[in-house]
Amino acid sequence: MGHSQADKARSRERILNEAATQIRDKGLDALSIGGLMQQVKLTHGGFYGHFASRSDLIAAALELALHAGEASAHAARDPDKPGNISTLVRSYLSRAHRDSPKSGCAIGALISDVGRADAQCRAVMEPHIESFIAKVAETFGDDDDGNAILAVSAMVGALAISRxxxxxxxxDAVLRTVRDSIIAMASDE
Known part of the structure; x- marks a missing residue:
């Protein structure tokens, strides 16, 4: 890769990282190309050397934000302890998670925005939702993912409402009520 290609790749990475941070913090619609490019100290016109459109940028930034949220959750887990539904739910429906949409689950932070977004953004988030459901089903020890669908829907909804x-x-009562209900549901299994 030539010097200019390496510079272009670094610039694209800076743009994506900043865009992912901004959308997690303020939502998809709040992202301004001009403001973003100013933030990363590049020209507005230079944006089109990296992305064909604002939609392409948002889809790529959303993918990055979703991966970052998953990596954060993975890093927070204790590798010496087996995953269980109680630990997962307590972490997801915590004050710390509620109060940090910039660094928490991007599904919880952006679900409403993506639900109103174009098909490209919905297609980006969909496999992450399916993966979350599968992880919860595995944690439940559930062959039928019905309880996992219910738990994920309740967790994401409770997180959004609590914010x-x-x-x-x-x-806090919203978080506690849903957390306790999911844990009770898991213990009834």
Missing amino acids: VLTDQKRS
């Missing part, structure tokens, strides 16, 4: 509520006690 909207301005009353912290009420927000």
